[in-house]
Amino acid sequence: MCGIWALFGSDECLSVQCTCAMKIAHRGPDAFRFENVNGFTNCCFGFHRLAIVDQLYGMQPLRIKKFPYLWLCYNGEIYNHHTLQKTFDFDFQTKVDGEVLLHLYDRFGIKKMASLLDGVFAFILLDTANRKVHLGRDTYGVRPLFKLLTDDGFLAVCSEAKGLTNISHSMSEEVSIEPFLPGHIEVFDLKLSGKVQSLQMEPFHCCTQEPTHALYDPLQTLPAGLDEETVKSNIRSLLENAVRKRLMAHRRIGCGLDSSLIAALLVKLAKEEKLPYKIQTFSIGSEDSPDILAARKVAAHIGSEHHEVNFTAEEGIRAVEEVIFHLETYDITTIRASVGMFLVSKHIREKTDSVVIFSGEGSDELTQGYIYFHKAGECAQLLSPMFFCFCLRILFCRKV
Template sequence: MCGITGWIDYERDMTQEKKTVKSMAQTLNRRGPDALNVMAENDVCFGHTRLVVVDPAGGAQPMTKEHDSGTYTICYNGELYNTHELRDALKSLGYSFHSHSDTEVVLTAYIAWKEACVEKMNGIFAFAIWDHKERQLFLARDRLGVKPLFYKKTDRGILFASELKALLAHPEVEPVIKEEGLLEVIALSPSRTPGHGVFDGIDELRPAHWLRLNREGVKVQRYWQVSSREHTENETETAASLRNLLEDTVSRQLISDVPVASFLSGGVDSSALAAFTKRTFTKENRGELPTYSIDYTGNDAFFSSNHFQPDADAPYAEKVSKMLNTNHRRCLIDNSELANVLDEAVYARDLPGMADIDSSLLWFCKQMKQDVTVALSGECADEIFGGYPWFHQQAEDNEIFPWMRSLNERTQLLRGEWRERLNLRDYVSSRYLETIAEAPTLAGESDEDARRRQLFYVNMIWFMTTLLDRKDRMSMAASLEVRVPFADHRLVEYVWNIPWEMKNAGGREKGILRQALEGLLPEDVLYRKKSPYPKTHHPEYANAVVQRLEKIIEDHNAPIHDIFDHKKLKQLCETKGEAFKKPFFGQLMTDAQLIAHLIQVNTWLDHYNVKIDIRS
């Protein structure tokens, strides 16, 4: 993977701005620690940082290619999983290649098919292509939003980058948030409205969209959407189709010129990916498969079974590893270290995030990076198959996101003037209603099935994107490329139309997926109740974050006081978060994570020198 950034200005000699773009690119060095290059001419300057995964010699960027129709330069972050098919199709049209990198295939595909090229791609990507003859920029992002891309329109062009930090490194971009940006952070965090860049004037290119810039202006267009249609296969046929799709997807995503591993928590999703990966490793004689899991020091002594997390992961991960004969490493993070990495996780995300859910993943990815450069992970299965509790419960409120039940409590944390001014519920409700209005409908569907389809869409557009963003930011901050087979768009399209009764086959969450995997995994792993991402239960962590927040609120100059009520913050510390009546992130989170999130808010305000500009 890589980091990309660029600056187009139709009134400026961009060959004189290489230093600025290089500085922007340098902020992305963890995304691409192996090389940094800048290309500039007339109206355009591209910056690229590279993490070498495929074709070390032939994949250098920015990459320029000559053709009869003109000259084109690409700046690309991603991985293409149908490289061979596209290369063969392009060769049949008369195009030739000078490398075996997917970068050249993406560039050539654009030369051949222009904007339609993205519709032919299977992969995770964000890229920019400059047409030197037409003086035109093309930006595109993958269908599910695995790879990030932000931009800022200017009077004379555009700035773009993989991460917000690169845009903020530009001398003309200020870290200002206005009322809507403040609502994004307070009401929606750790999620974010699709397309919203939080900082004033910065937008995100939404997943499944492309952008074209020329002297006439900017055009943004969606190129992919799930399509609602009747599912025609029976349960047995559906299970077989799912298994074939998954096996093909995993084999495609194992292409690499560097070492590959698999996450292995012991849950059904990661265990299935590890099993399919092991099959490919054996077939291709690729040697031993490394697998990894994370846990917390002392967690065994403090783990307590509950409805959402009935048992610990470690025994199941060990069982799957033993069955598959993988080289398994259980990574243990110290609770004080977990608290210390909270700040670094903010720098990786450029925003307040998911507290120790972020920081533990960042630390974990660093451990994996010691051995490998690429890993497969099980994100997205719960979103597309309906594995979360809110798919199986009656909604408390049909006009807000089902995982977001703490809006009143969030409001009460605010300073008085913000409680009066900011209507968190209205903002969240409007975003929710905007999203369900996009959801593709199916004629003749019952009201209950239509509502459930909307729920799946909301999860795909919001919750899934949040988790994919988290995985990208934390892994790339460790210079580790993580691939997510359950986010393959072919699989998402297919599962979208499987009826709920079939998704829930046997009365079990993700029942049809479990049926598809029969014979691949041990029965107790295959039919294990869903367990969320592992978290610490050790009181040492709660004490550590309380002490950190206490120190912050003792400093009357701490920027967190500009937003939150001092007495409320103090009360949270005194009660170790119990004064907050509902889980901050949703049903699966802890009191300590609210306190850790508030630490991250203060870190973000302080480190990025965020200016709140709310004018009447």
């Protein structure tokens, strides 16, 4: 998790505006950078880094010699960057997964670039040669992105709304801060003044479509009757591959025990990939609660290095204010479900060296696992607003 922030066409002193970017410093504890855009003195990028991949050359905004006119700030992980590199014979200059965005954009343009990505991401891509600003966000909104756009063409973008609330600009009327729509790209024309004009906002993918990057057999080519064992084998293979492709981090990986299946697969695959450390697992609850006892049994069975975090009701209540600050929502269910995650994430940051934590969050929502979902009229209606609540919990555990 990192924090991205950018301004285009600011009327105020950028050194003053940049203090707003420090409100998301918790997203990137390893390093930060502010950088003006050459030729556009009222345009600026801000970046707070949590180093996950390529700790040496992964600082942003990302720029490479082959495309000196492209500036990239992104938050996320691109799981298929190696596959894309080999498929299209890209000459990478770094080990950063996000570099593939620059090569894809140069060859195919912004919409196809976004549709070919297998991952979770939010990005700001500036093309100074063609004077275009591009924004994009993954299909389910796992990575956050907010924007503020005034009627005179001032654009501010940030990973969290709090980084935009105190932005100063002369405005004829109050402007709202809006979450960027998941599965969409937006293209802006960048004027010589640094101001922008929105040219197009369109989806590149939605939850009812097959992803462009996925390899699958069309329904017409499948045999008339698939036996049950084949179906089971396919499901297991898909789940294993989903866990395996997320082992790309260069920092230590751990796992919650909210999904014992994912934890077991992670321990198994970590051994196969010869990761040089033991997988740490984490559980939280009141002492001797059923969940704590069950997690203890699972950890012993899979052979993980297990950590238990106990907390009282009073500690949970004291954490609520900070939970709301990070979530940026007053949704009761989301807050209630996030208190435990906040406390265990805080323990992981302060007491261990695990940086990337696998979680089962969102799986029940994606696959309609809760029984009350079965009464819903249309599954797609449940998936489209996930970024308003369920995805917040996923983001949240990476911040504290």
